[in-house]
Amino acid sequence: MIPMVDLKTQYAQLKDEIDAGMKEVLDTCAFVLGPNVQAFEKEAAAYLGVKHAIGCASGTDALHLALRAAGITEGDEVITSAFTFIATAEAIAYVGAKPVFVDIDPRTFNITAEAIEAAITPRTKAVMPVHLFGQPCDMGPILAVCAKHGLKLVEDCAQSFGASIGGQQTGSFGLAAGFSFFPSKNLGCYGDGGLVATDDDEAAAFMLQLRNHGSKVRYYHDVIGYNSRLDEIQAMILRVKLKRIEQFNQGRRRAAHLYSRLLADLPLQTPFEDGIGVHVYHQYTLLCDKRDEVMKALQDKQIACAIYYPVPLHQQNVFKEAYAGVSLPVTEDVARRCLSLPIYPELSDEQVQEIAATIRAVFGA
Numbered sequence: 032m033i034p035m036v037d038l039k040t041q042y043a044q045l046k047d048e049i050d051a052g053m054k055e056v057l058d059t060c061a062f063v064l065g066p067n068v069q070a071f072e073k074e075a076a077a078y079l080g081v082k083h084a085i086g087c088a089s090g091t092d093a094l095h096l097a098l099r100a101a102g103i104t105e106g107d108e109v110i111t112s113a114f115t116f117i118a119t120a121e122a123i124a125y126v127g128a129k130p131v132f133v134d135i136d137p138r139t140f141n142i143t144a145e146a147i148e149a150a151i152t153p154r155t156k157a158v159m160p161v162h163l164f165g166q167p168c169d170m171g172p173i174l175a176v177c178a179k180h181g182l183k184l185v186e187d188c189a190q191s192f193g194a195s196i197g198g199q200q201t202g203s204f205g206l207a208a209g210f211s212f213f214p215s216k217n218l219g220c221y222g223d224g225g226l227v228a229t230d231d232d233e234a235a236a237f238m239l240q241l242r243n244h245g246s247k248v249r250y251y252h253d254v255i256g257y258n259s260r261l262d263e264i265q266a267m268i269l270r271v272k273l274k275r276i277e278q279f280n281q282g283r284r285r286a287a288h289l290y291s292r293l294l295a296d297l298p299l300q301t302p303f304e305d306g307i308g309v310h311v312y313h314q315y316t317l318l319c320d321k322r323d324e325v326m327k328a329l330q331d332k333q334i335a336c337a338i339y340y341p342v343p344l345h346q347q348n349v350f351k352e353a354y355a356g357v358s359l360p361v362t363e364d365v366a367r368r369c370l371s372l373p374i375y376p377e378l379s380d381e382q383v384q385e386i387a388a389t390i391r392a393v394f395g396a
């Protein structure tokens with residue numbers, strides 16, 4: 032059996048360090064916003080090349096805090112992708128703003144500066160690009176459009192920890208960025224967790240306050256905030272894994288490149304690296320006309336696969352009435368044909384070969 036992500040093998044490799052760290056947290060009984068959170072925030076900020084990294088309860092919360100720090104509110108429009116996890120749009124809805132979905136590039140599955148610029152209205156206040164599946168959006172032109180039209184940039188980096196452009200990390204391009212540490216993400220903890228990154232001192236101070244009930248001083252509350260803190264156990268685990276993130280992402284790239292080599296001659300689209308940034312392969316996603324047959328062949332061999340994402344956000348029940356007039360042909364086509372294969376740092380070359388051989392057999396190759 033080959034799963035989509037193998038957390039057990041990774042835990043076995045890190046067990047001594049994580050178990051010792053766990054014991055220390057339990058012995059000290061500092062469970063919320065303690066020394067591990069402080070240390071992790073410093074280490075993450077240094078890795079990302081940002082002034083402030085602030086732990087919070089989830090990636091969804093991180094995006095929500097970032098949008099509030101950007102001042103996005105009732106009646107504003109935020110341009111984003113419909114080919115993403117629902118949390119991207121939920122965060123926009125939480126602040127009372129309207130997600131405006133634009134179509135994606137058929138090869139990278141990311142939104143582009145041209146599509147963003149075409150969707151700008153007088154109500155547009157921000158752009159939220161998603162570095163989907165671990166490949167950075169083409170940020171140069173997106174930054175130029177934001178500057179030209181005075182729009183805030185809030186990055187959704189839930190799938191892109193460690194992805195970079197010219198040495199600059201995703202999460203450091205805009206006013207603020209949200210990361211997720213859900214267990215299956217490139218940098219994952221053992222429960223829920225998230226992080227906001229920013230270079231802006233004022234935004235950082237506001238987000239620190241928001242994550243802890245709107246207070247700067249305990250029991251004195253200035254704004255309506257949230258209970259959205261990162262706990263010590265998760266921060267400890269994240270510190271153990273952050274030290275190895277480069278190696279983990281390299282492992283993902285190795286597996287991805289082997290897949291792409293072994294599948295190159297088949298009538299399907301393997302992931303396209305645009306050469307602008309470093310893709311960290313949160314997912315390895317094919318486009319394939321014979322999706323059902325490929326899925327069945329994999330399932331017959333106990334190999335996991337998954338469709339990310341089967342329904343674009345503008346067609347989800349929660350949004351479809353409000354977006355009835357919206358047509359995103361590339362997004363809709365990609366959702367019909369996309370298929371993600373198992374990918375994780377510990378996936379062996381032999382496993383990739385077995386998966387590729389199973390897919391090749393579907394095409395009689």
Ligand SMILES: *Cc1c(COP(=O)(O)O)cnc(C)c1O
Binds near residue numbers: 118211213
């Ligand atoms: C996972 C994910 C989120 C939300 O993160 P959580 O930690 O699960 O709340 C947001 N956006 C994208 C693109 C994601 O993949």
